[in-house]
Amino acid sequence: MSESINNREYRQKVLKEIISGLHEGKSVEEVKGLFEEAFNGVAASEISEAEGALIAEGLPITEIQKLCDVHAAVFKGSIEEIHQPEDQSLIPGHPANTLKRENRALEKIIDKQLEPYLQDLSSKESLVAVKEGIDRLSKVDIHYIRKENLFFPYLEKYGITAPPKVMWGVDDEIRQQIKGVKELLSKDAATDELRQEIKAVIERVKEMIFKEENILLPMLLETLTQDEWKLIAKESDEIGYLVETVPVWNPAAQAKAAVLEEAKETGVITMPTGLLHSEELIHMLNALPFDITFVDKEDVVKYFSQGEERIFPRTKTVIGRNVSNCHPPASVHIVEQIVEDFKSGKKDHEDFWIKMMDKYILIRYYAVRNEKKEYLGVLEVTQNIKPIQEITGEKRLVTKSE
Template sequence: MSELINNREHRQKILKEVIKELHEGKTVEEVKAKFAEVIKGVSAKEISEMEVQLVKEGLPIEEIQNLCDVHAAVFKGSIEEIHHPEEVPGHPIYTMRQENKAIEEHIENVIKPNLVRFKGNDSKENIFTLIADINLLWDIDKHYSRKENLIFPYLEKYGITAPPKVMWGVDDEIRAKIKDIKLSLTSYKGNKDEVAEKVEEMLIQIKEMIFKEDSILFPMCLDTLTEDEWISIYDESDEIGYALIAPEGKWNRVRVNVEQKAKEEINNTVDNGYIKFETGILTSKEINYILNTIPGDMTFVDKDNIVKYFSQGKERIFARTKAVIGRSVENCHPPASVNVVDKLVDDLRRGKKDSESFWIKMGDKYILISYFAVRDENGEFLGTLEFSQDIAPIQAITGEKRLMSE
C-alpha cells in the first residue's frame, strides 16, 4: 500500500476520487476516513493539479466551487509543511497573511461578540454596531481584488487556471453575502434568527477562505512566481489598497527587473517622437495624457481576447493593474459572468452588434458601462473597447449654463 501511496499518479487518481465522492453525496467524515492515509502529506501543488485535471475531464468550475469548503475541510491538517524563502515585512504574501490575521481578529474579537449581543437583544444600538462591523469587514474586498487582479494573472501564465477560477467564484459569494447582510441589517424587519444565521455562515466561509489562502494558494504562489513578478505585484498593490491594515514598511527588493528597465529606456525614446494619425500628429506622451484625461475608464481587448490597454484617469471606477496586460479577458472576470462576456464579444466580432451597454448603481455613482466593436476601414474586427463613466453628474444637469464658472 505504501508503494501505491508514494506513486504520484495513483495519489492523483485517489485525490480526484475524493472530490467526486463528495460530489456524489458522501460526508466529509466518510471521505476523510477512507482516504486518511492517502491524503497524508498531500501538497498544495497536487491539489492544484487535481483541480486542473477535474476541469479538463469536464467537471464544471461551479461544481468544484460548490465543494470548495468541504474540500478544504478534508485536506485541513493533512497538507504538508512546505519551506519557502523567508518572508519579510512588505512582501506581498507577508502583507496578505497579516491581512488574514487582522480579518480573523476582527471576526473573533469584534463581530462574534457583537453578534452574541444582537442575538440576545436586537436593539437599534446593537443593530447599528453590527452594521459598523460589517462595513469594516467589507475591506476584505481589497484583499480579494489584489489576489484576483495581481496574483491570478501570473498563475495563469504558468498554466494554473482552475484554482484561481474556483477561488474567485468563492470570493464573489462572500462579497454577495456581506452585501446581503448589510442590506438585511439596514432594513431590519425583526428577523433576528435569519440575520444571525446569515452572519454565521458568512464568517465560516471567510475563515475557510483564509485557510485555503494560507495553506494552498500562498505556498503555490511562492513556489511558482519569480522575484520580478513579486516586484510587479508589490509596485501595483497600493493602487487597489489593503484590508484593515497597512503594509509593515517598504519591501527591500533584492533584484532589479532588467527587462522592465530595457522597456522603460525604449519608451523614453519613443516619447521624443511623433505618431502620425489621419487627422494630426501626437507624441506618445500626449496620447497617454489625453486618454487619461477623458472622464471615464477605457480598456481595449484585441481580436484574440487579450487585454492590450487601459487608461489611468484620476478617479478610476473599476480597479485595473498592469498585471492585466496580456491576460485573456475571460480570466479578468468572475466565473459567473464569463458566459456573458463571451457572448457579448462574439456578437461584436460577428457584426451582430456594434455596441452594448449596461448601467449599475454603485453608492452615489450611476455607472454606464459600454462596449464597442473596433473595426478598420474594411470592417475587419480589431477588438473591443470598454468605456465606463459615472453619469450621475450628467443626469443631474438641468436648465442651461452659458457663463464660465468662477
Template structure:
C-alpha cells in the same frame, strides 16, 4: 497499499475520487475518514493538480467552486508545511506578508467586532455593533481584489488555471453574502435565518483564509520571480490595503532579474504598465471611440489617431507642424492661450462642446506632465457624445 502511497499519480487519483464523492453527496466526515486513512500528508500542488484535472475532464468550474468550502475542510490539517530559508510571508511589505497581515486583520474583525454580538440580535445596541463589524468586514473586497488582480494573473501565466477561477467565484459569493447580511442588519430585517447566514458566511471567510495561505501563496512562491513580486507590490496601492500602513518592500539588488527578452525585441514598445508591438499599439489607438491628438512641449504635432469615424480631418502632413498653424486665424489665439495656461500651470484642462450637423462634439484639452510635474505637451480628445446622451435605462445583456 503502502507501495502506492508514494506514487504521485495514485495520490492524485485518490484526491480526485474524494472530490467526486463529495460531489455525489457523501458527508464531509465520511470522506475525511477515508482521506486520513489513505494519506499522512498531501502537498498544495497535488490538490491543485487534482482540481485542474477534474475541470479538464469536464467537471464545470462552478461545481468545483461549490465544493471549495467542503474540500478545504477535508484538506485542512493535512497540507504539509512548506519551509523556506527566507520566508517571504515574514518580510515586511512583501505581497505575501501583506496578504497574511490582512488575514489577521480579518480574523480580528470577526472575533472582536462580530462574534460577541451574534447571540444578542434582540438587543438594539448589539445589532448596531454587529452592523459596524460587518461594515468593517466588507473591506475584505480590497483584499480579494488585490488577490484577483495582482496574483491570479501570475498563476494563469504559469499554467495554474483552475484554482484562480474557483477561488474568484467563491470570493464573489462571499462578497454577496456579506453585503446581503449588512443590508438586512441596516434595514432591520432580522429574521430567524440571519444568525445561521452570519455563521455560514464567517465560516466561508475563514476557509478562504486557509486556502490563500496554504494553497495559493505556496504555489505562487514556487513560480513567481522576484521582479514579478515587486511588480505586484508596486501596483498594490492602485487597489488599496486593509491595513493602515504598509511598508515599501525593496528586494535585494542581487535578486533582481534582467528585463525580459520580449521587452528588447525589435518593434516592441515597453511602457510602465505594459508591452506593445508597434502594430498592436497603432490599431489599439485607432480603435478608441474618440479622436486623440498629441502636441509636444515644442508646440508641434507629434501624433494623431486614425479611426474610421474621424471627427476632424487630419492629414499626416501636419506631423511636425506648429499647433498655431493648424487653426484658423480667428481661433488661433484661443489655442495659444490654452497652451500658455498649461505651460504656466494655471490650468490642467479645458473643455468645449459644439454642434456639427447631426453630431454633438465634446472637445477636451489636457496638460500632459511627468511624475515631477514637468510639462510635456497637450492631449486633445474629441468625441461625438450625442449617442451617449441618448442612452436611457440599463443594458445588462449581450446583444444577440
C-alpha cells in the same frame, strides 16, 4: 515513472469519487477520509495538478469548488508544505506579509465586532455593532480583488489554473453572502435567519483565510520570482489595502544598503596589482569613456558604471535583477544565447554595432573567467565609436586650454 503516472491517475479518480459523493449529498466529514488517504503527504501543487486535469476533461469549476472545504477539513492544523528557507511573509511590505496582515485584521473584525454580539441581536447596541462589523467585513472585497488581479495571473502564467478559478468562485460566493446579510440588516430585525447567515459568512471568511495561507501562499512563494513580487507590491497601491499602513518593500535597496555597509567597513579593495580605496575605484570606473555593466555567474546584475554621458539608461533598481528581465522580449533571447555560449566555453566574446540618431554604438560582451578558466560572469562594454571613426591624421602635441 509509470508508478508516478499511475498514482496521479489514481488520485484523479479519487477526486472524481469525492466530487460525486458531495454532489449526491454526502457531508465533508463523510468524504474527507478518502481524500486524506489518497493525498496524505502530497504537495499542494500535485493536488492542483489533479484538479486542473479534471477541469481539462470538462468537469465544471463549480464542482471543483466543493473540494475546497474538504482541503480545509483534512489539512487544517497539519499542512506541511515546502516553504522557502527565508519566510518572505515576515518581510514588512512584501505582498505575502500584507496578505497575512489583512487576514489578521479580518479575524479581529470577526472576534471583536461580530461574534460577541450574535447571541443577543435583539438589543439596539448589538445590532448597531454588527452592522458596523459587517460594513468593515465587506471591505474584504479589496483583499479579494488584489488576490484575483495580481496573484492569480502569475499562477496562470506558470500553468497553475485550477486553484485560481476555484478560489475566485468561492470569493464570489462570500461576496454574495455578505451582500445578503447587509440586506437582512437593512430591515433592522433580529431574526434567527440573520444570525445564521452571519455565522455562515464568518465561517466562509475564516475558511478562505486558512486556504489562502496554507494552500495559495505556499504555492505563490514557491513559484513567483522576486521581480514578480516587486511588480505585485508596486501595483497593489492602485487597488488599496485593508490595513492602514503598508511599508515600501524595496529588496534592491536593501541589498544595496548591505553592500555599501560592507564597503564602509573594509574601505580598501586589495587587488593583485595594487590597492584602491572604494571611492577611488568608483570614480575611476565612472571616468572611463564607455559604459560597463557586470552580470555574475548566476545571471544577476551586480554593477554598472555611472559616467557623465550614458548611452543607455540604467537605474539602481536593476541591481539584483536577473539579466533576462532587463531586456525587451524581442531581444532577450539574444542575451540568453550569449550567456549560454559563454558558460559553455563556446565563445569568449561577442560584438554588435548599431546606429542610434547621431551615434554609432559598439556593444561588446566579454566572458569573465578566473585563472582556472571558470566562468564568473559577463562584462558588457558600450561605447559611441563615431568620434573615434572620425579621427584623421595625427596629434602629437597637448592642446592648450583657452
